[in-house]
Structures are given as C-alpha cells and as structure tokens.
Amino acid sequence: MRSGLGLSLCCRTDGAGTHRVDDRRVISGIVHMLRSGARWRDCPAAYGPYTTIYNRFNRWSRQGLWFEIFQALTGHSGIYGLAAIDSTHIKAHRSASGGKGGPSSKRSASRGAAAPASSTRSPTAKAGRASSS
Numbered sequence: 001m002r003s004g005l006g007l008s009l010c011c012r013t014d015g016a017g018t019h020r021v022d023d024r025r026v027i028s029g030i031v032h033m034l035r036s037g038a039r040w041r042d043c044p045a046a047y048g049p050y051t052t053i054y055n056r057f058n059r060w061s062r063q064g065l066w067f068e069i070f071q072a073l074t075g076h077s078g079i080y081g082l083a084a085i086d087s088t089h090i091k092a093h094r095s096a097s098g099g100k101g102g103p104s105s106k107r108s109a110s111r112g113a114a115a116p117a118s119s120t121r122s123p124t125a126k127a128g129r130a131s132s133s
Contacts, residue, residue: 025046032044033053040053
C-alpha cells in the first residue's frame with residue numbers, strides 16, 4: 001500500500017505542460033460518470049475536460065489505485081473470490097416485440113399439419129365452378 005494516498009495522486013512537480021486539474025474534481029467526475037452510465041464525452045465541464053476524467057480513471061485503474069482507496073476507506077479489499085456482477089440492461093421499444101398487435105393469424109402446428117398447404121389450389125374450388133362457354 002502506498003503511503004499517503006493524497007501524495008500519490010498529485011505527481012507533477014516539474015511545472016511542464018498545463019495546470020493539473022484538481023484531483024477532487026476529477027474523482028467527483030469519475031464517480032458521476034460511473035453512476036450515470038453516460039459516455040465519457042458527455043461528462044459535465046464542471047469536473048474538467050472529459051479526456052482528463054477518462055485518462056485518470058484509466059491510468060488509476062491500471063495502477064490498482066481504486067483497490068487501494070477502497071481498502072483505505074473500508075478496511076478490507078472487497079474481493080471475495082470470483083464474482084461477476086453485471087447491471088447491464090436493454091430497453092426495448094414498445095414495438096420491438098414483433099409485428100402488429102392483435103390476435104395471431106398463424107395456425108398452430110397441430111392444426112396446420114392437418115390442413116392442406118395454402119399455396120396449392122383446393123381441388124373443390126375448380127369442381128364447383130360452372131363452365132362459361
């Protein structure tokens with residue numbers, strides 16, 4: 001575990017490049033984006049540039065910093081063997097269940113097997129017609 005999580009977050013001391021965005025704002029932005037489930041590009045500007053929010057989340061994830069923060073706050077690692085939790089859901093449009101509403105015009109399998117195929121002519125349809133000569 002690193003000594004002092006606050007010191008491990010702010011790394012730049014050489015003064016090169018642009019001013020560093022406040023780590024508290026970045027952490028708030030990361031938490032906001034993870035809770036909302038939105039794209040990183042849709043991050044509100046109040047948290048800083050979305051590229052900074054994403055890059056720090058990605059970098060800190062690779063470094064294992066989130067596990068260290070969790071352990072420092074709760075006292076345990078939070079890992080209890082193998083587990084997978086997925087909160088993904090799909091919202092389907094109301095017409096996604098298929099076709100138009102109302103009763104189905106399809107025959108059931110048992111009724112359809114006994115009836116002649118609908119693409120062939122019925123033998124009785126021709127016999128019932130009178131010849132027109």
